[in-house]
Amino acid sequence: MNRKLVPKGIRILPLKVRKGRALIYVYRPNALECDLADHRSRGLLLRYGYTPGDSNRCVIHLIRRLRSDGEFPHEIGLFLSYPPEDVLGFILNKACHHKCIGCWKVYGDEQMAKSIFRKYEECSKIYSQQWEQGKSIEQLTVAG
Known part of the structure; x- marks a missing residue:
């Protein structure tokens, strides 16, 4: 899959394999770099022994x-483009006291998160329909 998707800016990595199951990370390295460059993300990454400024080393540390x-x-949320304030809120509140839940638990800007959740839902619906109509992963992948 990487041979087909890397030219479109996407990378696929197995993060963990255990008992016949795999946790697979599908991401855009350029987008990850931007996400991890946020000053709030950098502070959280430092707290857990990451090397901010080098997204490849950050991914390797996450795998470890x-x-x-x-x-x-739980800082894995930063690698999934979750807002840093929500990742930090999740960690500090031990997954309690959130404002709402969608793709992640929200501790920061609830309205912005709800807007993103609606967009994700609509996008997922469109892509699922396209998949059911026979489009391949390569056809569904937008170059970034």
């Missing part, structure tokens, strides 16, 4: 944290 027997790395 996922594969260790330690606490689940």
